[in-house]
Amino acid sequence: EADIYQTPRxxxxxxxxxxxxxxxxxxxxxxxxxxxxxxxxxxxxxxxSYGVNSTEKGDLSSESTVSRIRTEHFPLTLESARPSHTSQxxxxxxxxxxxxxxxxxxxxxxxx
Amino acid sequence: xQEVTQIPxxxxxxxxxxLVLNCSFTDSAIYNLQWFRQDPGKGLTSLLLIQSSxxxxxxxxxxASLDKSSGxxxxxxxxxxxxxxxxYLCAVRxxxxxxxxxxxxxxxxxxxxx
Numbered sequence: 001e002a003d004i005y006q007t008p009r010x011x012x013x014x015x016x017x018x019x020x021x022x023x024x025x026x027x028x029x030x031x032x033x034x035x036x037x038x039x040x041x042x043x044x045x046x047x048x049s050y051g052v053n054s055t056e057k058g059d060l061s062s063e064s065t066v067s068r069i070r071t072e073h074f075p076l077t078l079e080s081a082r083p084s085h086t087s088q089x090x091x092x093x094x095x096x097x098x099x100x101x102x103x104x105x106x107x108x109x110x111x112x
Numbered sequence: 113x114q115e116v117t118q119i120p121x122x123x124x125x126x127x128x129x130x131l132v133l134n135c136s137f138t139d140s141a142i143y144n145l146q147w148f149r150q151d152p153g154k155g156l157t158s159l160l161l162i163q164s165s166x167x168x169x170x171x172x173x174x175x176a177s178l179d180k181s182s183g184x185x186x187x188x189x190x191x192x193x194x195x196x197x198x199x200y201l202c203a204v205r206x207x208x209x210x211x212x213x214x215x216x217x218x219x220x221x222x223x224x225x226x
Contacts, residue, residue, distance in 0.1 A: 037158075045157070059157070 003027070006091050006104035013081055013111055021076045021107045023091030029102075032074040035090040036060060037106075049074055050096070081111045114139045116204060118217035125192055126225050133187040133220045135202035140180050147176050147187050148201045150219070159200075160187070192224045 004025040013019055025032065034047040035058075045058030049068040063085070064078050074093075078085055092103040115138045125131055135145075147159045160169045160176040162185070168177040175188040185202055199219040206215070 004091060004093055004102050004104045006089075006107050008107060009105065010108050011110070013109075015082055015111055017081050017111075019078050019081055019109070021089055021091075021109070023074045023076070023104060024072050025074075025091075025093040025102070025104075026072060027093060027095075027102065028071070029093035029095050030071065031094045031096060032068065033092040033094075034058075034064075034066060034074070034076050035092065035103075036062065037088045037090060047076065081109075083111045085109060086111050114142075114204060114206060114215045116202060116215050116217035118200075118202060118220050120220055121218065122221040122223075124223040124225065127192060127194060129192050129224075130188070130190050131192055131222075133189070133200050133202075133222070135185040135187070135217055137183045137185075137204050137215075139204075139206065140183050141206060142180065143205045145176075145178055145185050145202060145204045147174075147185075148203065150199045150201060189222075192222075194224050194226050196224050197222055 007022045030051050032049045033045060036044050036046050044060035046060050046062040047055060047058055047066040049055045052068055052071055055066050055068055064076050066074060066076050068074055074091060086109060088106050088108050090103050090106045117136045119134045142164055144161055144163045146161045149157045149159050159174055160171055162169050162176055162178045164180055166178060168175060173190040176185060178185045187200060189196060199221045201216050201219045203216045
């Protein structure tokens with residue numbers, strides 16, 4: 001079934017560790033996004049991509065980086081995690097010309 | 113299967129008018145509902161989030177209400193401005209069991225004329 005997948009679902013790591021949050025979609029969507037959302041708060045766009053080798057920073061400043069080497073894959077990396085990075089990270093994808101977006105289930109990250 | 117409908121599909125108003133955007137959903141077993149704004153070529157900007165136990169949320173000139181039992185939400189925009197021109201989307205998240213996706217409506221395209 002065409003879908004969007006995020007792994008891991010939950011992650012607890014120590015300060016200073018490097019981590020990569022995975023996001024993959026099998027819908028052939030050209031646009032992909034990473035959002036950050038704290039509990040009960042609004043989503044904030046941190047990165048987006050309109051296609052392979054295209055990445056841009058979003059509205060919210062973030063110390064993370066992303067890559068888009070393949071259409072279906074849009075991983076997000078934190079080189080050195082800090083407690084301030086504790087949050088939920090949501091990946092989404094969409095098709096150029098369409099309004100609809102599909103979000104993944106999210107990764108809840110806790111940095112201790 | 114959850115279905116989300118937004119009415120109207122498009123709306124054009126003169127600056128200064130108060131307006132209401134409507135959202136309805138078929139499955140009332142939701143975890144929360146969010147209203148988003150999308151500007152051309154940009155990603156989504158979240159405007160308001162209403163938990164299933166809440167009736168409304170307010171932010172500045174925006175007020176969103178939720179009637180879960182009837183499957184309806186409204187977004188009220190007071191004293192509209194040309195900068196409010198965008199597409200407004202509502203999305204519901206189903207009950208949080210094993211994780212869930214947001215289900216979006218098709219949006220209301222709003223134009224506020226100076």
